[in-house]
Amino acid sequence: MNETALIQDAQNGDIEAFNRLVLAYQVSLYNTALRILGDEDQAADATQEAFISAFRHITSFRGGSFKAWLLRTVTNACYDELRRRQRRPTLPLEPTDDDDEEMESPRWLADSSMTPEQKTEADELEHAIQHCLNALPTDFRTVVVLADLQGLDYAEISASIRTPLGTIKSRLARARLRLRECLQGFKELLPAAFRLEDGSHS
């Protein structure tokens, strides 16, 4: 895939070229939205909105990392969704069973290629991490998702969310610190390989 050529075609209005870029990046954008919003349906809506917005404004893309540029659109879509959520009654972020009780270990995260034990471990891990991500302030969550889940470097994050580099470093450090503290509370839930070392001996 020649990304530059596809971008140029998309800038000339070729929607098919843009759709090839969509196929290449939709998993990244959807996962970013999912981790920022913590809700599947809203993440899907935000991803769709982000791609529509990206296509309509693709002429404003002036080079650099196209992934970072796309992630900026999805981040903006997530912020819009979060603002809408503040104006509406909140919905539970956890899946519920038939009795409207929150599921302790949701099977909705499972991958069919795993053994039952692996599924359980993955469920527990993902559930705990998403819980801790949801507990972060939005700005911290966005930075840590872009850095540690999407692998963007500081400059790309800075360009994506239009925030100074120093602020990115600071937010990332605070986010990791809070995640570390939050994940300490899930020691029993986490598989042994993922357990954080007990800091009580220091």
Added chain:
Amino acid sequence: MTHNSFHDVEQLSVLLDEKLSPAEVARLQKRIDSDADLRQTYTELRQARTLLRRLPQRRAPRNFSLNPVAARVRPPLPRLFPAFRLVSVLASLLFFFSFTGNLVLPAFHPQSAFTSMADGKGGGFDTERVMTAEESVPQTMAEPALAESVPSMPEPTLEIVAPAPALQPEPALAIPEPSPAAVAGLPTWALFSLAGLALFSGMVAFLLRRQTDQNWKHQHSSKKGG
């Protein structure tokens, strides 16, 4: 739980991302080796980051590919469209302000209203009726009042009186009165022309846009079919 300054934590976080200079890395590494608290914090931050990085990527629940309707894509504007649209908007604005001005201006210029009334253009009070009313005041009622108000004239004397200066014409007022034509605004034919121009330009712009839309849709559907 360890107790490090936030600056230390920030430095450790940057160290994890390998964004420190070699000199900073060497200095911080030395401190990590000697400070158990710092080492503990570094380890925990690294483990938290590892956990995040091991979070599985979820499959997209659907294909997010766009179609022209969802993307609200419209064909490029015809080249002449902006010109006709601009002309239509300007003509509409001119028509609106001229029409409003023609309605409102006479109310702010009683003089011109008076002139136009004298020309038989209507509006305001009827001067002829007022004059007629003044003239029709009974003579018998007016004369006694005049006699009472005029004091008795003094007897003529032989004193030489200096001649009274000749009457000078009063200077004209500095503020010129607006001419009736200026106040009246655009003539009717010009207003109709503006309205016609606005309608014509708007119609042409609309038809141009519609024709381009239809051509574009036709091209798009034949491209898909082919």
